[in-house]
Amino acid sequence: MxxxxxxxxxxxxxxxxxxxxxxxxxxxxxxxxxxxxxxxxxxxxxxxxxxxxxxxxxxxxxxxxxxxxxxxxxxxxxxxxxxxxxxxxxxxxxxxxxxxxxxxxxxxxxxxxxxxxxxxxxxxxxxxxxxxxxxxxxxxxxxxxxxxxxxxxxxxxxxxxxxxxxxxxxxxxxxxxxxxxxxxxxYHAELFSVGLQRIVLGLFKKIVIANRLAGYVDAVFGAPESYPGLACVMAAFFYSFQLYCDFSGYSDIAIGMANVLGIDSGQNFDCPYFSRGIKEFWSRWHISLSGWLKDYIYIPLGGNRVSPVRHRLNVLATFLVSGLWHGANWSFVIWGGMHGLWNIISTKKEESVPLARRVLETLITFCGVTLAWVFFRAESFGKALGFLTHAVTCFSLSYVDIQNSILPFTGDNTCAAYFLTACGFLFLLFLYERGQVYGKKEKREGMVLSSAWLAVMLVSVVLFGVFGASGFLYANF
Incomplete structure (x- = not known):
């Protein structure tokens, strides 16, 4: 069950x-x-x-x-x-x-x-x-x-x-x-209502998007040499979305279930792929884990109340623990080390900057996070390097390679429709989260979804949900 x-x-x-x-x-x-x-x-x-x-x-x-x-x-x-x-x-x-x-x-x-x-x-x-x-x-x-x-x-x-x-x-x-x-x-009517909405949001992320991307990601990561370099690039980005929708989807469902039972729970994700830098990313991604590591690893080590060198070592050690917590594999440790080093060299972002710069910083952060996810997803450090090497050396935008890069979705002529459907739902999620980050806050306190978004996501789950897929990814970590 x-x-x-x-x-x-x-x-x-x-x-x-x-x-x-x-x-x-x-x-x-x-x-x-x-x-x-x-x-x-x-x-x-x-x-x-x-x-x-x-x-x-x-x-x-x-x-x-x-x-x-x-x-x-x-x-x-x-x-x-x-x-x-x-x-x-x-x-x-x-x-x-x-x-x-x-x-x-x-x-x-x-x-x-x-x-x-x-x-x-x-x-x-x-x-x-x-x-x-x-x-x-x-x-x-x-x-x-x-x-x-x-x-x-x-x-x-x-x-x-x-x-x-x-x-x-x-x-x-x-x-x-x-x-x-x-x-x-x-029983709190408002909390109960918020819980149901969070469950719908989580189902949309998990069943409509994450499960839809899972087959493609598994196929390409399982045998990258069988596909063009473009397919590896696509699989890396699709895995970023799959992992986010899978894990944040679970968090939404879990928090929503608690709300239905009258228990208030804290936020665990806050639109992390809209982050302009790696520090902001970790303030938005897996918030409960980030807070735990800060309070029980980083601060006991001395936090930033030590010398600059010791402070950097504290940051690196905290992220190495994060990597090892996720799994008993050197690829997880390397993933944690990459994020630790990135946090060490990153600087605080200016608040008032032109829109073009904000977009560029967001794209750079997302691409960097995606690169690190390859090590997180690969079975070993060697396979991660092989995957990235194949993506770079065999990359092409020829018509044939584009065709073969979309094929892993279904393996037949329906792959293009499946690919466009997946992209369409990702675009819907982008619009929703963009509204959460940059739009006006809801006047009705406690609202998670507007009536329109609630209807769209409910219909999407019922008509386009991919049921019967594997369990939640983070249950393995």
């Missing part, structure tokens, strides 16, 4: 129908039960693992608060964090680490085979691990108190396992989420 968006929405409808019938004081427990059932659908052992980690961090949080000295608090902080990181390492990074060490030893002439663990990565482990760490760190820093008693434990488990956000976030902060549970989620 967890990989099927329509079944997930059907599950939401069932939960919401019961949710608003029970008294407010029981709704937290209903959410916990629903989240546990949702998680069990991916495998009962996964619930045992995530639930066990959550209970340990809940206990460690109480011990941190009870500790009388700073030293004892720090001991319990690491006692809470290290086992959680250990589980993450075993399931997600052990094979990568051991394989990298074996490769280094082989270069030194010390051969030997590396042990390999055949373990399925638990659903959402990267997301709930970061939630647990921030919870413990905030208690240690005095930003919040520990949760206590049965009710506090239930609220914390609900926060960790909350089913709309377990697959791909957002990485909600504990104090904001748990406070709403303690107050007792209630």
């Amino acid at each position: 967890v990989s099927n968006i329509m079944l997930t929405l059907a599950f939401l409808v069932g939960v919401a129908a019961v949710y608003y019938l029970v008294p407010r004081r029981f709704r937290q427990w209903l959410l916990l039960l629903a989240s546990m059932l949702f998680y069990v659908s991916a495998g009962p052992w996964m619930l045992v693992l995530s639930g066990g980690s959550a209970l340990w961090s809940f206990y460690a949080g109480a011990k941190i608060e009870q500790a009388e000295t700073k030293e004892k608090k720090k001991v319990w902080l690491w006692a809470g964090i290290l086992p959680i990181l250990g589980v993450l390492f075993v399931y997600k990074y052990f094979n990568f680490f051991v394989g990298s060490v074996a490769a280094l030893l082989a270069l030194a002439g010390l051969g030997g085979s590396a042990p390999v663990l055949s373990l399925a990565v638990p659903m959402g482990i990267s997301y709930y691990t970061f939630k647990m760490i921030s919870f413990l760190a905030d208690i240690y820093l005095g930003k919040r108190g520990a949760e206590r008693g049965l009710e506090g434990c239930g609220a914390y488990l609900t926060y960790i396992l909350f089913f709309p956000q377990i697959l791909s976030g957002p990485i909600e902060r504990s104090e904001h989420f748990i406070e709403q549970l303690h107050e007792g989620p209630t």
Whole structure:
């Protein structure tokens, strides 16, 4: 069920129908039960693992608060964090680490085979691990108190396992989420309406655009040498749109589902491809992750309150952690390093500049981000280089190459229509987001979509949605 968006929405409808019938004081427990059932659908052992980690961090949080000295608090902080990181390492990074060490030893002439663990990565482990760490760190820093008693434990488990956000976030902060549970989620007509609109927006991005581009991107990235260089260039840009629509689409759906259940969630994307520079891009892309990395990696390292050299190293280290968080592969680390170096050398953009300059800066930023996405998408650093090399050396705008570059959409004579349809929907999204960035703000507070946009996106989902495609991309990270 967890990989099927329509079944997930059907599950939401069932939960919401019961949710608003029970008294407010029981709704937290209903959410916990629903989240546990949702998680069990991916495998009962996964619930045992995530639930066990959550209970340990809940206990460690109480011990941190009870500790009388700073030293004892720090001991319990690491006692809470290290086992959680250990589980993450075993399931997600052990094979990568051991394989990298074996490769280094082989270069030194010390051969030997590396042990390999055949373990399925638990659903959402990267997301709930970061939630647990921030919870413990905030208690240690005095930003919040520990949760206590049965009710506090239930609220914390609900926060960790909350089913709309377990697959791909957002990485909600504990104090904001748990406070709403303690107050007792209630029905808010405006929030409910906003939630439904966000779900429609997310479905439009995911089902109409991302799923439509997925086949083309997979075909070209899977065998770039079989297509013209132009196809590789197109696949790189289409992947930028696919990844954005897939992940921001999921975020919209997850936030919308929470809104339907009376829980307010923060924004996770803010039209990032309209950014004029890389710093602005990261203030608009995966906002919950960017904020987490800033608060729990960048600032503890010293932030910008250190020497210029140390500051640059802090920025680079933060982005390397971001890359490694996304996946156990050197291509992710290189992707993070590219963004880190770009942030180091970038300068603050002037506010009042001519339109032509704004457009140029936006295009340069988008092209740079797209280049980095190639390393993010490729299976290895070598394949990313091969992909880019083929795109440059075999690039041509001949009629035959243009034909063959559109062909991967369907593999037959319908490819041109499919290509134009995809471009048409991308243009619709461009118009919508341009209005969000540069248009007048809605007078009605809380509105996400105007009536016209709501109608267009609903019709597009029903008539042009590509259903039955693979799950969300970021669920793999």
